Amino acid sequence: MPRKTTVAQKNTIARISKKKHFQHLPWSSIEKEHLSPLLDRHFVVGNQAMLARVLLKKGCVVPEHSHPNEQITLIVEGALKFWIDGKVIVVKAGEVLVIPPDMPHKAEALDDTVDFDVFCPPRADWINKTDRYLRIK
Amino acid sequence: MPRKTTVAQKNTIARISKKKHFQHLPWSSIEKEHLSPLLDRHFVVGNQAMLARVLLKKGCVVPEHSHPNEQITLIVEGALKFWIDGKVIVVKAGEVLVIPPDMPHKAEALDDTVDFDVFCPPRADWINKTDRYLRIK
Numbered sequence: 001m002p003r004k005t006t007v008a009q010k011n012t013i014a015r016i017s018k019k020k021h022f023q024h025l026p027w028s029s030i031e032k033e034h035l036s037p038l039l040d041r042h043f044v045v046g047n048q049a050m051l052a053r054v055l056l057k058k059g060c061v062v063p064e065h066s067h068p069n070e071q072i073t074l075i076v077e078g079a080l081k082f083w084i085d086g087k088v089i090v091v092k093a094g095e096v097l098v099i100p101p102d103m104p105h106k107a108e109a110l111d112d113t114v115d116f117d118v119f120c121p122p123r124a125d126w127i128n129k130t131d132r133y134l135r136i137k
Numbered sequence: 138m139p140r141k142t143t144v145a146q147k148n149t150i151a152r153i154s155k156k157k158h159f160q161h162l163p164w165s166s167i168e169k170e171h172l173s174p175l176l177d178r179h180f181v182v183g184n185q186a187m188l189a190r191v192l193l194k195k196g197c198v199v200p201e202h203s204h205p206n207e208q209i210t211l212i213v214e215g216a217l218k219f220w221i222d223g224k225v226i227v228v229k230a231g232e233v234l235v236i237p238p239d240m241p242h243k244a245e246a247l248d249d250t251v252d253f254d255v256f257c258p259p260r261a262d263w264i265n266k267t268d269r270y271l272r273i274k
Contacts, residue, residue: 019235019237020237021222021237022221022222022234022235022236022237022240023233023234023235024226024228024232024233024234024235025232025233026229026231026232026233027231027232027233028231044209044233044235046207046209046235046237046257047207047237047238048207048238048257048258049186049207049209049255049257051209051211051233051235051255070183070184070185070186072181072183072186072188072255074188074253076213084159085158085159089161091161092163094163094164094165095161095162095163095164096160096161096162096163096164096181096188097159097160097161098156098159098160098161098181098183098188099159100156100157100158100159100183100184101184101185103159116211116253118186118188118209118255120183120185120186120257121185
C-alpha cells in the first residue's frame with residue numbers, strides 16, 4: 001500500500017524540484033529543526049547548492065562523518081574545534097573552512113556558535129532527514 | 138610567443154585546480170580587491186563552489202548583469218535593494234536571497250553592507266578578473 005505523502009515530504013519535494021524563481025527569506029521565517037539539546041539548524045536549498053544556518057551551543061559535538069558534498073563553513077559568532085585530515089584546528093568568528101568532498105571531520109563548539117554551511121550539491125540526507133548522526137533524542 | 142605567466146595567474150591556476158586539502162583562512166588574511174571607490178571583495182574558491190565576502194559602501198550600484206552560476210546572497214550587515222525578475226525587493230541583515238542561474242539582477246547598497254555570496258560553480262570571471270561590469274577605475 002503506498003504511504004501517504006506528509007506535508008513535510010511535500011515541502012521537501014517542492015524544495016528539491018528545479019527552481020526557476022528567486023527565493024527571498026528572513027532566517028527568522030525558516031523553521032528551525034531542533035536536532036539535539038545543543039544543536040538547531042535551518043537552511044535554504046537552491047538547484048546546485050544549499051546554505052544552512054547552524055546554531056551550536058557550547059559543548060555540542062558533531063561526530064566524525066564525511067559526505068560527497070563540498071562544504072564551506074563560515075563562522076560568524078563563537079568557535080568550532082575541528083578534527084580533520086589528521087590535524088586539530090580551531091575555526092573562529094571571521095574565519096572560513098573549505099572541506100573537500102569525502103574528507104572525514106568531527107567538530108566541537110568551544111562557545112555558543114553561529115555557523116553558516118554551504119554544501120554543493122545540497123545535502124540529500126539533511127533534506128530527507130536521514131542524517132541520524134546529528135540527531136539525539 | 139607564449140605570454141609569461143604572472144604570479145597572479147599562477148595563484149589563480151593553483152586556486153582552480155582540484156583541491157584535495159582543506160583550506161582554513163581568516164578573512165583578514167585574504168587580500169581584498171578594490172573594485173571601485175564603493176566596492177571591495179575577497180573570496181575563497183573550492184572545487185564546486187566559491188564564497189565571497191563583499192563590502193559595499195552606501196550608494197554602491199552593481200549594474201544589471203546575469204551569470205550561469207547559481208547565487209546565494211547572505212546579508213549580515215546593512216541592506217541591498219535588488220531589481221530582479223520584474224520586482225524590487227530589499228534584502229536586509231538576517232535575510233537570504235537565492236538567485237537562479239541566468240536571472241538578471243541589479244543591486245544598490247542602501248547602507249554600508251557586508252554581504253556573503255555563494256556561487257556554484259565558482260565564477261570564472263571573478264577568478265580571472267574579467268568582471269568589467271563591477272570595476273570602475
